[in-house]
Amino acid sequence: MTTLTPVLTDNWDVAGSFTLDGYGEYEAAKKALGMEPDAVIQAVKDSGLRGRGGAGFPTGMKWGFIPQGDGKAHYLVVNADESEPGTCKDIPLMMANPHSLVEGVIISSYAIRANHAFIYIRGEVLHVIRRVQAAVREAYEKGYLGADIFGSGYDLDLVVHSGAGAYICGEETALLDSLEGYRGQPRLKPPFPAVAGLYASPTVVNNVESIASVPSIIANGADWFAGMGTEKSKGFGIFSLSGHVTRPGQYEAPLGITLRELLDMAGGIREGHELKFWTPGGSSTPIFTAEHLDVPLDFESVGAKGSMLGTRALQIFDETTCVVRAVLRWTEFYAHESCGKCTPCREGTYWLKQVLKRLEKGQGSEEDLAAITDIADNILGRSFCALGDGATSPIHSSVKHFRDEYLKHFEIGGCPFDPAASTVWGSK
Amino acid sequence: MTYAPEVRERLETDAKEIIGRYPRPRSALLPLLHLVQSVDGYVSDDGQEFCAEMLGLSKAEVVGVATFYTMYKRRPAGDYNVGVCINTLCAVMGGDQIWAELSEHVGVGHDETTPDGKITLERLECNAACDFAPVMMVNWEFFDNQTPESAKQLADDLRAGKEVAPTRGPGRLCTFREASRVLAGFPDGLAADGPSAAGPSLEGLKIARANGWEAPKAEGSEK
Numbered sequence: 001m002t003t004l005t006p007v008l009t010d011n012w013d014v015a016g017s018f019t020l021d022g023y024g025e026y027e028a029a030k031k032a033l034g035m036e037p038d039a040v041i042q043a044v045k046d047s048g049l050r051g052r053g054g055a056g057f058p059t060g061m062k063w064g065f066i067p068q069g070d071g072k073a074h075y076l077v078v079n080a081d082e083s084e085p086g087t088c089k090d091i092p093l094m095m096a097n098p099h100s101l102v103e104g105v106i107i108s109s110y111a112i113r114a115n116h117a118f119i120y121i122r123g124e125v126l127h128v129i130r131r132v133q134a135a136v137r138e139a140y141e142k143g144y145l146g147a148d149i150f151g152s153g154y155d156l157d158l159v160v161h162s163g164a165g166a167y168i169c170g171e172e173t174a175l176l177d178s179l180e181g182y183r184g185q186p187r188l189k190p191p192f193p194a195v196a197g198l199y200a201s202p203t204v205v206n207n208v209e210s211i212a213s214v215p216s217i218i219a220n221g222a223d224w225f226a227g228m229g230t231e232k233s234k235g236f237g238i239f240s241l242s243g244h245v246t247r248p249g250q251y252e253a254p255l256g257i258t259l260r261e262l263l264d265m266a267g268g269i270r271e272g273h274e275l276k277f278w279t280p281g282g283s284s285t286p287i288f289t290a291e292h293l294d295v296p297l298d299f300e301s302v303g304a305k306g307s308m309l310g311t312r313a314l315q316i317f318d319e320t321t322c323v324v325r326a327v328l329r330w331t332e333f334y335a336h337e338s339c340g341k342c343t344p345c346r347e348g349t350y351w352l353k354q355v356l357k358r359l360e361k362g363q364g365s366e367e368d369l370a371a372i373t374d375i376a377d378n379i380l381g382r383s384f385c386a387l388g389d390g391a392t393s394p395i396h397s398s399v400k401h402f403r404d405e406y407l408k409h410f411e412i413g414g415c416p417f418d419p420a421a422s423t424v425w426g427s428k
Numbered sequence: 429m430t431y432a433p434e435v436r437e438r439l440e441t442d443a444k445e446i447i448g449r450y451p452r453p454r455s456a457l458l459p460l461l462h463l464v465q466s467v468d469g470y471v472s473d474d475g476q477e478f479c480a481e482m483l484g485l486s487k488a489e490v491v492g493v494a495t496f497y498t499m500y501k502r503r504p505a506g507d508y509n510v511g512v513c514i515n516t517l518c519a520v521m522g523g524d525q526i527w528a529e530l531s532e533h534v535g536v537g538h539d540e541t542t543p544d545g546k547i548t549l550e551r552l553e554c555n556a557a558c559d560f561a562p563v564m565m566v567n568w569e570f571f572d573n574q575t576p577e578s579a580k581q582l583a584d585d586l587r588a589g590k591e592v593a594p595t596r597g598p599g600r601l602c603t604f605r606e607a608s609r610v611l612a613g614f615p616d617g618l619a620a621d622g623p624s625a626a627g628p629s630l631e632g633l634k635i636a637r638a639n640g641w642e643a644p645k646a647e648g649s650e651k
């Protein structure tokens with residue numbers, strides 16, 4: 001049996017966990033600044049840490065791509081835009097434990113030889129922004145940020161930057177454009193940010209949870225981290241359960257835990273109901289069903305079953321939920337958030353929305369079902385960035401698992417479900 | 429209309445501070461637009477002109493950026509920006525019903541403001557609080573685990589000028605303008621208010637504590 005492993009969440013039940021008193025003395029940063037920067041990179045490589053923002057790219061390897069001795073300014077940019085539907089781990093993390101992030105920023109910036117770092121936080125979370133601002137200020141006051149940190153001769157400035165509402169700004173190159181004061185639209189890759197990122201300088205973009213995990217690796221050692229999780233998906237991560245579960249919430253566990261195990265801890269599906277479908281890692285990851293309860297939630301196993309681990313955003317829906325309604329709503333989201341830069345995504349998400357609306361009302365036909373699959377085929381792999389690909393995940397996976405439910409809608413000329421039954425208060 | 433000299437002077441002082449945070453001035457544009465909203469309650473024409481001037485951009489460039497982001501209001505907005513999450517998870521858990529009932533109760537639709545200038549209603553996408561569904565946000569503070577009744581009560585209280593408090597946040601709700609100033613990077617001193625974490629955020633930790641589960645110890649460490 002897998003058990004929970006609170007590390008980043010470990011102090012969340014402590015009053016004042018968001019202050020230095022509640023967090024501790026930045027011992028890991030002290031230790032790191034006494035090491036060679038390359039040794040820090042090596043430790044993160046050895047730990048096996050992979051990006052927690054969705055794609056799972058090895059963090060140490062990413063840092064290793066930053067050219068050294070190039071005479072250019074380097075930057076670390078923390079991606080705190082958390083807007084992928086279902087994803088809700090970075091926000092409570094920054095609310096309760098912002099110092100783990102700030103300490104991680106210091107260590108990571110030092111490793112990649114950056115003297116300027118940014119935390120780009122979505123703007124719609126005022127209190128979280130306050131907490132991060134306060135943590136940064138406290139770190140400055142203690143001399144953990146600014147000039148000559150811990151007397152090591154290393155200087156670092158850290159700016160907290162609030163976004164202004166745009167899911168696409170979570171895409172790392174769109175985020176950089178946004179941080180430069182432009183519309184947040186993705187850039188052509190290559191060049192990758194490691195070569196030409198912020199202000200065309202070498203830049204590392206990492207997720208909040210990735211960076212916040214770094215202090216624990218430095219403090220406890222790469223082997224400690226690698227001792228958790230699976231062969232290729234090492235360490236722990238925060239699993240976010242939401243929806244029709246008895247106790248939704250944040251569960252920090254080794255990668256490779258299963259939904260069955262997590263549901264056990266969370267009191268199961270809400271009483272009197274059963275699991276119908278779920279996302280393993282946010283709305284951009286193909287949906288799973290009860291068939292997948294025992295899939296180890298690591299990058300490889302989830303991938304082998306046709307979905308993605310993504311951000312471990314486990315949105316759980318029981319049998320009262322209409323899958324067509326769910327997919328329509330996600331599709332409306334993608335259409336709304338499409339930045340408009342490329343045609344397949346801009347036009348495709350618009351048409352998906354139109355056809356799905358018809359289908360949901362029971363006014364569609366079998367051709368419409370073929371149409372959404374076709375449109376999705378034309379978006380997937382042809383879009384400029386991964387938003388377009390993500391938009392096709394709910395379509396393809398729902399048609400695969402719930403074709404009959406689509407058919408039912410136009411057989412009876414409407415939705416067979418009562419939305420009231422899915423609500424929190426409708427279950428009684 | 430242009431800014432009164434004392435308003436303009438204060439704006440300039442703040443703007444310079446913001447610009448000073450960044451290696452390149454243009455990076456200050458998003459916070460400057462939040463700053464404008466903290467004075468005008470929306471991104472006014474004057475405000476965009478002001479940003480352009482401070483950054484040496486054309487007004488068209490500023491408008492092009494401002495219109496890209498949903499948090500920038502193009503028309504004067506209410507004191508309270510009341511949002512209901514209608515992304516799938518919240519919608520299914522009751523957000524759709526909350527939206528329908530609230531919108532009817534208040535008498536305005538998406539991106540519309542009540543005649544008394546108190547409330548602007550907004551349909552929100554996922555606000556990263558799905559474990560607290562159905563979620564509402566007022567001036568970007570969390571109002572978790574809502575029902576149609578609590579939502580309508582909240583709107584009534586806001587319109588009646590009663591004090592309301594977010595579920596995770598400060599003891600007092602600030603106005604949209606005050607919130608915008610924090611987003612521009614000027615803290616309001618309220619960071620220590622409210623709990624470290626609450627409700628669902630703590631479920632996993634509670635279970636770990638109850639079962640005595642911990643992360644493995646590091647070799648040679650005391651902890």
Ligand SMILES: Cc1cc2nc3c(=O)[nH]c(=O)nc-3n(C[C@H](O)[C@H](O)[C@H](O)COP(=O)(O)O)c2cc1C
Pocket residue numbers: 050051052053054055056057059079080081082083084167168169170171172173205206207208210211385386387
């Ligand atoms: C549409 C879109 C939205 C994204 N949103 C986020 C986000 O909110 N936070 C995040 O860390 N990564 C997000 N990503 C992934 C980033 O592009 C990038 O891979 C990540 O920040 C890298 O950090 P990591 O290696 O530490 O995971 C998004 C990607 C796409 C395509």
Ligand code: SF4
Pocket residue numbers: 168186337338339340341342343345346383384385386387388389
């Ligand atoms: S895929 Fe969509 S979001 Fe990405 S660049 Fe194209 S239009 Fe923009």
Ligand code: FES
Pocket residue numbers: 085086087513514515516517518519553554555556557558561563
């Ligand atoms: S879906 Fe409403 S907060 Fe995520």
